Amino acid sequence: MEYHDTVERSTELLRKALPLMSRQAAGLHPVSYAVWYAYVADAQSALHREVDAHLAQHGTLDEAATEALYRRHLMARGPDEAVVQRVTDGVQQLLDGMSDSAAAAGDQTARYGHTLERLSAELGPDQAHPDQRPAALQEVLEHTQQMQQAMTRLQQRLDESRREIRHLRDEVRRARQESLVDALTTLANRRAFDRRLAACLAADAAVLGAPPAGAPVSLVVLDIDHFKRVNDSFGHAFGDQVLRAVAQVMSTLCPDGGLAARIGGEEFALVLPGRSLEQARALAERLRATVAASRIRRKGVAGDGQAAAPDDIQRITVSLGVAVHAGGDESAAAFADRADRALYAAKQGGRDRVVVAG
Numbered sequence: 001m002e003y004h005d006t007v008e009r010s011t012e013l014l015r016k017a018l019p020l021m022s023r024q025a026a027g028l029h030p031v032s033y034a035v036w037y038a039y040v041a042d043a044q045s046a047l048h049r050e051v052d053a054h055l056a057q058h059g060t061l062d063e064a065a066t067e068a069l070y071r072r073h074l075m076a077r078g079p080d081e082a083v084v085q086r087v088t089d090g091v092q093q094l095l096d097g098m099s100d101s102a103a104a105a106g107d108q109t110a111r112y113g114h115t116l117e118r119l120s121a122e123l124g125p126d127q128a129h130p131d132q133r134p135a136a137l138q139e140v141l142e143h144t145q146q147m148q149q150a151m152t153r154l155q156q157r158l159d160e161s162r163r164e165i166r167h168l169r170d171e172v173r174r175a176r177q178e179s180l181v182d183a184l185t186t187l188a189n190r191r192a193f194d195r196r197l198a199a200c201l202a203a204d205a206a207v208l209g210a211p212p213a214g215a216p217v218s219l220v221v222l223d224i225d226h227f228k229r230v231n232d233s234f235g236h237a238f239g240d241q242v243l244r245a246v247a248q249v250m251s252t253l254c255p256d257g258g259l260a261a262r263i264g265g266e267e268f269a270l271v272l273p274g275r276s277l278e279q280a281r282a283l284a285e286r287l288r289a290t291v292a293a294s295r296i297r298r299k300g301v302a303g304d305g306q307a308a309a310p311d312d313i314q315r316i317t318v319s320l321g322v323a324v325h326a327g328g329d330e331s332a333a334a335f336a337d338r339a340d341r342a343l344y345a346a347k348q349g350g351r352d353r354v355v356v357a358g
Contacts, residue, residue, distance in 0.1 A: 016040040026066040030179045035061075035069050047073040182262040184240060185247035193261035193269055197332045200273045201325060218280035219339045220270040222246075222287065222320040225351040227266040234314070238298050242316055249290050253283065269339075277324035277356065284320040284354045291318050292352060319346035323357035 017036040026032050038047050047069060054065055061069070180192035188196070200217045224230075224246060231239040243266065250268055254260040259271040270287075272280050296314050321342030325335050342357040349355065 010037075013037055013040050023060065024066070025060045025062040027063065031070045032066050034074050035066055038074060045073075182247075185244055185262050187247050187251065187268070188259055188261035190261065190263045193259065193263050193271065194332070196259045196261075196271050197336065200271060201332050201335070215274045216276050217325040217335075218272040218275045218277055219323050219325070219335060220272065220280055220284045220287070220320055221263075221336070221339045221343045222250075222268050222270075222284070222318045223343055223347065224266040225317045225319055225347070230314070230316070234298060238296075238314075241296055241298070242314075245294065245296050246291060246316070246318065249287060249294070253287055253290065255283070269336075277322065280322050280324065281354060281356055284322050288318055288320055288352065288354055291316060317352035319343060319351045320354045321346055321357060322354060 014037075017033070017040045020039070021028055021032055021036045024032070035047070035051070038045065039051050042048060050069060050073075051061070054061060054069075058065070180189060180195075181187070182189040197219070224242060227239065227242070230242055243262070246268065247260070247262060250260040250270065254270060255272070255275070257273055258275070261269050261271070263269050270280075270283070272283070275283070292315070294316065296316060298314070321339045321344070323335060323339040323342060326338075338357040342355045346353045346355040
């Protein structure tokens with residue numbers, strides 16, 4: 001399925017999709033947006049029929065079902081970035097329109113109120129009672145009062161709508177943010193890594209995250225050594241502890257302007273705009289040494305001040321590959337591949353070491 005809807009059309013689809021998404025067991029992320037956008041866009045589609053069948057049987061869509069629907073019906077058409085952007089544009093237009101309407105309604109209310117007050121003030125003492133006023137004047141006053149009441153009700157409805165729209169905008173912002181964050185480690189995820197690396201290599205130095213023209217861009221990729229053995233020996237809960245611990249070290253050591261990301265199961269990366277190869281190598285070595293010097297205690301083992309058995313405190317090591325962008329026509333993929341080859345060489349060379357790409 002391809003999307004060629006106008007912003008106006010996508011705004012209307014957004015308003016239909018969000019209430020449906022909010023009732024599901026899946027998060028409000030771009031994959032979920034794409035599924036529900038497609039659902040409300042075409043009631044005759046295979047996706048729409050499958051969603052209805054699933055809801056009839058299970059009540060809600062969870063993460064697995066949402067992902068499966070996306071893969072079966074939408075993945076073939078390519079990335080969902082355009083959908084997310086169109087949805088966001090629709091929300092913004094909706095917000096702008098509601099704000100303009102609220103401002104206009106407020107002005108109308110104020111004008112009618114002032115008219116009513118002025119007319120009332122100009123009435124003489126002998127016309128204070130409605131029965132003593134000219135019929136035309138009384139009719140104007142009544143109509144003005146009715147208009148003021150109508151505008152007050154409209155203003156109240158607009159205020160309620162603005163609160164709803166603010167909530168929707170916050171949901172979209174949160175969903176977009178969540179789509180760039182790894183839930184387990186809270187580092188940037190692969191999507192955010194790809195975006196940032198592309199921005200750093202963009203020819204236009206004004207792109208957000210790009211270093212000054214001519215500045216180097218370095219990349220560090222690292223992999224936790226023998227991570228499968230850790231999971232097999234101590235369980236996935238401890239494996240998650242290890243991932244979070246390594247992520248914490250990366251977050252702490254990542255310099256200003258850099259990006260720390262989890263880009264695979266046990267693979268991480270640092271994008272370092274403006275850092276030379278030697279600076280990146282030194283940072284990678286510091287990372288390696290910090291992780292190697294750390295000890296991770298398995299949660300729930302040897303607590304309450306008791307001495308832990310040697311096997312309960314685990315030493316974790318990482319292998320790292322470092323590369324600096326070669327400039328010219330080297331693509332982001334080729335750049336990352338050189339760093340990956342250096343990482344592979346570190347693992348082949350015995351692990352717990354840093355290798356610099358040639």
